[in-house]
Amino acid sequence: MGLGKRIAGCLLVALVLPFGISLAEHPPGTQAAEPRSWRNAPRHSAGIAPDPAALPGTAVVQVYAAQTYGWRGYFAVHPWVIYKRSGDSVYTRYDVIGWGGSRVVRRNHALPDGLWFGATPQVLADHRGEGVDAMIDRIEAAIASYPYPDEYRAYPGPNSNTFVAHIGREVPALGLDMPANAIGKDYRPLSRPVGLSSSGQGVQASLFGLLGVTAGLEEGLEFNLLGLGFGIDFNRPALRLPSIGRLGMDNLAADRAPAAAAHAQAL
Template identity: 40%
Template sequence: MKSLKRLLLVIFVVYLLPTFASAGWWAIQDRPGRWSEALWSSAHVLPPASESEEAAIYVFSATTGGMKGAVSSHAWIVTKEKGAASYTRYDKVGWGSPIRRNHRPADAYWYSNPPQLVTAVTGTAAELLIPKVEGAIADYPYAQPGSYKIFPGPNSNTFVAHVLRTVPELGVVLPPHAVGRDYLPDGDFVLLDADGRDLHVTLRGLLGFSAGVRSGIEVHFLGLVAGLDLAEPGIKVPALGRIGI
């Protein structure tokens, strides 16, 4: 009985307390009531594509809308071929064609929330990786209409996390508030990244852990992630994100 009480206390302190705090803060913020009232234009994070001949790959994440924004974000991928005059953006969404291409500007606000750059790869490295990224996008197993589920997945973050695991050279994992990122394709219980350097164990994205070079040490519970970032020392806090030390 004492062990159960201790476990419940840990769950409350580590997962629920930060979530409640984030929800309280979010509830008092001035934000759009509907998607039609939100800002979806470019946040001007990226320079015009024509300014550079270099190839590039970017992964973005932005807080989502409604009360979901208290605990979750939306991620997407942007590529630019060498010499291209425009960017190509890929998102998974819950309406229409699930894998959207260029349905928003590459660095657009999401529900009026500015995008945060998760990673950037440019130059020769990007040239080599773009075909791999496009191959991972094409192989995503939940690209059909009706295959989107907000929770626990597969959702927009499941899609981007799939690409990051398939192309580990991109060198990152999605932030802790990217709910759905731990949902593994085809209901798998265990998955090793393509380079064998990160291990993921999960029960449908609801309960599990990740460990490795990019993940550090993570434990997820009901889509909420807590853990330690070892590559760039920091802690991962449910609903709030990564806090650097």
């Protein structure tokens, strides 16, 4: 077998296997007793965000990602950021929504930790306490500087993942590690094909998010082919794969969030 066929075979396995795992974890038609559409899909709180009223003097920042609605959920996620300053008793949420208006950056479009059309969000970053008010200042500045506030393309971007990746680049203190199935996080215009990765702590070269490579402490080493991410995380050993995001050790930020939330609820 020639080298080209071997490479093609490996790429096919790397694509089909993660998709099969994603399909097995979320088989079609098993999540609801009645037919579900975007109109009646659950959007209630997932109970992940700590009660803001119980932490009146504590600033909080969290970044979430949940499977997108419908068949796209087998391939991609939708992320958003929430925060509250010390002294606040409610959260502010920001994400990019591709429908319902010309300006795609939305404030408080849904509940801070609400299910995304039936999909439970996972925590990508969780910061609380000292220094977080200053982090929120930088997050708000990053939101204001987002270069595509009136532009949206589901594939290859700019989209909701492009938006949150922009925040991560502008606020390295977030330590944001976006999963491999966050399609659009690697979107870069032709005028700026090289720059910081979405963690703000690595480097990236990418052509419109369709072909590129990323290397960083948070991301490890990841290759992008037609918007699909393949790589390995050395910091918290795991494979970075399309469809499922990662296979291996949990992300550290996501790992500590449930315990921290439980502690906050107990205060």
